[in-house]
Amino acid sequence: MTTPRTTATDLGTLVAHTTVHGVPTLFAPRPGEITAGLFFRVGRADETLPTAGVTHLVEHLALHRLGLSDLHYNGATADTYTLFHVTGDESEVVTYLNSVCAALRDLPMDRLGTEKEILRTEAGSRGNGPMALMPMWRYGAQGYGLSSFDELGTRSLTADQVRHWAETHFTRDNAVLWFTGDRVPDGLDLTPLPSGHRLPTPAVTSALPVTPAYLRGDDGHLVLTSVLRRSTAAAVFAEVLGRALFQDLRQKGGYSYSAEADYSPRDAEYATLTAYADALPQKQDAALGGFVDAFARLRAGRIEQADLDSARGKLLKRYDVPDLGAALLPSYALSLLLGHRITPPEQNRAELHAVTVADLREVAREAWDGGLLQVPTRGADWAGLTPAPRFSSSGVSGTLHPSLEDDDVTLIIGATGVTLSTPAGLFTVRYDACAAMTTRPDGVRHLIGLDGFQVVVEPTLFGDVTEERIAVLDAAVPAAAVVSLPARTAEQIPQPRERTGSGPQPPADTRKRTGTVRGESLVARLLRATRRK
Numbered sequence: 014m015t016t017p018r019t020t021a022t023d024l025g026t027l028v029a030h031t032t033v034h035g036v037p038t039l040f041a042p043r044p045g046e047i048t049a050g051l052f053f054r055v056g057r058a059d060e061t062l063p064t065a066g067v068t069h070l071v072e073h074l075a076l077h078r079l080g081l082s083d084l085h086y087n088g089a090t091a092d093t094y095t096l097f098h099v100t101g102d103e104s105e106v107v108t109y110l111n112s113v114c115a116a117l118r119d120l121p122m123d124r125l126g127t128e129k130e131i132l133r134t135e136a137g138s139r140g141n142g143p144m145a146l147m148p149m150w151r152y153g154a155q156g157y158g159l160s161s162f163d164e165l166g167t168r169s170l171t172a173d174q175v176r177h178w179a180e181t182h183f184t185r186d187n188a189v190l191w192f193t194g195d196r197v198p199d200g201l202d203l204t205p206l207p208s209g210h211r212l213p214t215p216a217v218t219s220a221l222p223v224t225p226a227y228l229r230g231d232d233g234h235l236v237l238t239s240v241l242r243r244s245t246a247a248a249v250f251a252e253v254l255g256r257a258l259f260q261d262l263r264q265k266g267g268y269s270y271s272a273e274a275d276y277s278p279r280d281a282e283y284a285t286l287t288a289y290a291d292a293l294p295q296k297q298d299a300a301l302g303g304f305v306d307a308f309a310r311l312r313a314g315r316i317e318q319a320d321l322d323s324a325r326g327k328l329l330k331r332y333d334v335p336d337l338g339a340a341l342l343p344s345y346a347l348s349l350l351l352g353h354r355i356t357p358p359e360q361n362r363a364e365l366h367a368v369t370v371a372d373l374r375e376v377a378r379e380a381w382d383g384g385l386l387q388v389p390t391r392g393a394d395w396a397g398l399t400p401a402p403r404f405s406s407s408g409v410s411g412t413l414h415p416s417l418e419d420d421d422v423t424l425i426i427g428a429t430g431v432t433l434s435t436p437a438g439l440f441t442v443r444y445d446a447c448a449a450m451t452t453r454p455d456g457v458r459h460l461i462g463l464d465g466f467q468v469v470v471e472p473t474l475f476g477d478v479t480e481e482r483i484a485v486l487d488a489a490v491p492a493a494a495v496v497s498l499p500a501r502t503a504e505q506i507p508q509p510r511e512r513t514g515s516g517p518q519p520p521a522d523t524r525k526r527t528g529t530v531r532g533e534s535l536v537a538r539l540l541r542a543t544r545r546k
Contacts, residue, residue, distance in 0.1 A: 028040070221402075237386045252324035257307045271290065
């Protein structure tokens, strides 16, 4: 089902609207300094894995010329949008917006190398949270799954590629402007932005054949994500779920310190529900049991009216604020950008008052049925969940390259793809479904499939991986998927360790879809070399 595109005429009376140089513009009065935001309908999910980070690069380059300033401004890149925002007096806001638009038309490409390094530093400082890999497991190495991966484009993007991305995505027809104030500021000039068209949100992909599903994650964390149809009832349910988890896992059970839930729009029609709880290793099983039980209670409709009333009251308070129109501007502008329906506050209040326990029960069932649960324990089959695919369903035929340190591991380089065969299972990346292949001068090739599975070809760790066999990979993988990385030092190139034979295998580490077995086997070392830091 396609939602009819929202237009500015749906805004009601609290927010005024006009068009400035072809850009839809929303404004509402608020005392004090002006806050403004310029949205573009382009984000991380619009990229490919080899170009990942190009939107972030454009954002950084567009802000560079503003330099040091006491002005409160910034930029943000999300899955489906990029936002430039500022707070200041009228002249400062106009100067900022005009500068951003001018820079987007003429990016300072002399800064490209420096900004790439800055983005890599930024990524390294963020680290990995317990939810970092959930998008990859649900969507694969494309679209909404790209947020699980490094911004490979910061290694290989050219000035022409970055410039073309800005010219085709940061356009007047792909933007929405909003600001607090009772009129359009004088001197505002958006004309440097090129014309274009409004881009649809990215196509949704899936790497999960069955839901509800579970995967094994790190100790100390329980995470569930699901995709829900956007609705008032779904937003209320997230509040009720967070309250239930907090009561059961912290207040009653004492298993968790943090127990919460979040509802976040993904696109015009769907939102992502995220539920999280932490636990000490010795209480993980109990926390998982409490987590599942809380969900089961909500799915059965055993929801106290007081909990519904509390959640409803919390959401109603959003409309009991001074200068409501100004407070609604960012969400209204984003809805206009994505094509989601815009409803006036009185309708939102009515919808909140209309939500029933039966509505929440249906949302709970929808959330569970589409859920992906990351558990720190052995599994969740007992709760009716199916293991998410840890291994590829098939391999390829080709030349066999035995491990130089593990008799039970073999690399296969074929005409259609590569497979790493391990005692635990197969890891296959087919060339026609290769999201990216990184290369280094020493011959190592790291292939990442669109489904998220990965194979690392280390010539020093497998027999007869000659230059000719590496050339097979280089010729077969599409050039657009190849990302060249800098040379490694001699110390960074792995060397074979003492060979091991057949025997009991340690439990599989499913944190990433790549050939790995816990312990210091060959496959585990390959994973350590590629795991996101």
